[in-house]
Amino acid sequence: MKPWLGDEEARAAAEAVASGWVAQGPRVAEFESAFAAYVGAPHGVAVSSCTTALHLALHLLGIGLGDEVVVPSFSFIATANSAVYVGATPVFADVEVADGNVSARTVEPVLTDHTRAVVVVDQGGMPADVQPLRELCERRGIALVEDAACAAGSRYRGAPAGGQAALAAWSFHPRKLLTTGEGGMLTTSDAELAVRARRLREHGMNLSAADRHQSRQPVIESYLEVGFNYRMTDIQAAVGLVQLGKLDAMVVRRRELASNYQEALAEVPGLRTVQDPPWGESNFQSFWVELRDDYPLRRNELLTALADEGVSARAGIMATHRQPAYAGHAHGDLTTTERLTDNTLILPLFHTMTEREQQRVVTLIRRAAGLRAA
Template sequence: MKKLTSDTTKENKRFLPYGRQSIDEEDIQAVIEVLKGDYLTTGPTLAEFEKAVADYVGAEYAVAFSNGTAALHAACFAAGIQSGDEVITSPITFAASANCILYQGGKPVFADVDERTYNIDPAEIEKKINSKTKAIIPVDFTGQPAELDTILEFAQRHNLVVIEDAAHALGAEYNGKKIGSISDMTMFSFHPVKPITTGEGGVITTNDKDYYEKLVQFRTHGITRDRSKLNEDHGPWYYEMQLLGYNYRMTDIQAALGLSQLKKLDRFITRRREIATAYTEAFGDIPELVTPYQSPLSQSGWHLYVIRLKLEKLKGSRKEIFEALQREKIGVNVHYIPVYYHPYYQKLGYQRGLCPIAEKIYEEIITLPLFPAMTDSDVQEVIRAVKTVVKNYAK
């Protein structure tokens, strides 16, 4: 890896966000071309984008949606999740990973995470499986794939569906295979801070034709124009709403941006890995910090770089260290508040203490800036700020 050098001075420091999109003139021109064309939505660019995503990850099908949450909702519908069903997922994730279960009337069941990877622990999943369990939603936290071989073995044994929340993991690999080609269904998000962006957007990839057809119909009000599936046929104009779906379509405008971004994904991932390597080299010997663990089975997409504070070696709280880094103009964040901490979930009867490892991790983690457009100077400024703040708070 090339040496990252610094030319940042106190005078020209700017606030550095934890993540942001990387848009260039090629992206802008791709969107303009669609704006000048005949189709702004439900047109050929959307189909082209879906095929490009499927080809990239090695899946048979890809179905694009208005956002990642909509995609997860659709996947839960396609999996047949309904009232009375239980679905096992991680507490260390954005609320959408569990909300999508509630949308279908199911019950989220939170399994604790692995102390090293912060991904859902397969041993904890196994403890939660019962006759009501319908599916598992593992989350590829920070871009590092969950332990998919074990999870898929559980799923096969118990006849469960695996819906992989890979919002962070487009471009990541597990056991030499691209994420998106392994689980029954896989969701990718195209929010601006994700590996590529369509502004808002998401996709489900799958190798199952039945899931594919259900996903397509669900995102368009439950409507089909497929003549072979109609109950009646009044003529060429005729269509039928056969199930209660939603308007979850992605526009061709978004798809054009996604197509252009997808061409840059490998370059984006390479840069993310360079930055993550620089951080790990810089922080690896700091006794007050734990740097991210990387499984030998996977290649992370490095959506996030999360450091863990050894609070017993520090004289300040996580909040104090977080605020000190912000004063250094480093846009740190915390990913994530355990889902069942949120008031809505508390009202549903979930209580703290449910996943003790996840709760302990939450109290100790801070997310550092990591995105492809970061300069070498930006990276060195983050390193400097972290070292300075940790030194100031070390016992």
């Protein structure tokens, strides 16, 4: 992945610096409104990362010690960490083989009387089928939080993915399409939760630093509850606003590149490419392939073969339950998670990728399978 950054972002950041307002301020407020409008969410709260957005979401729900939060093991470790941050116990659910996402089918077996929330991840930008999950959670009185870290620009049932969630967390890390360097967003349909989230990200203060500094009268703030320092800077937001204007073009280009991969690799025996699900369209934040038993090389062998030729691919999504930090945590059957973790790899895909670069990747994969170049 290479972020699509250029002179326009550099100018926007420089203008923020020259303005003298570099911490959280007017550009953050503008970015919040613009991003929320883009994804179709009523409220946006900019924060320092997707991880802090997930933490805030569970904190806002009052989840804590003795509660269980169902999460996919097939996800970056931050998804599970957010449950631990509030004192809850993460319980790992398996995923569907086609899209790598949890579903109502995989979540229901691990629900207990202690389950307070389910975190569904749109893995690699692939939109999860959230409606059946939402119905399952509503029947059981369980909150559903969407980890939409990778999903900006993806679509679910004709609408932007993540926008209809009661609480959704987004990432602007450089591996995502829209980047602010580091940074994240919490979107919500609940106005009161949005107000409280803005307070909590700024140490629990009853008014923002921007409000304080813009007042013509002396203002003595108060701290209504214990909060956090989860703010985004105006420099980051300035870059984010430019990136947001480029997001549609990024999605179009990435889907073109994904389609090229799907077509070029379709006849390779023992290899499966990720595809759009019936209910949505991916932004293809990650393009992954699964190697089956009849592919001549194992995953790590193919990664080495690509690296030897100067192609930077990556192992597929991690299985969090295998990490030492989560040894012994409760989980259901994780057969699919382990299959995908062991046998998938993520191929290079970025906005400025050329036809020649992509053909090189395809040729190496076909050669490893004993096929001629396409």
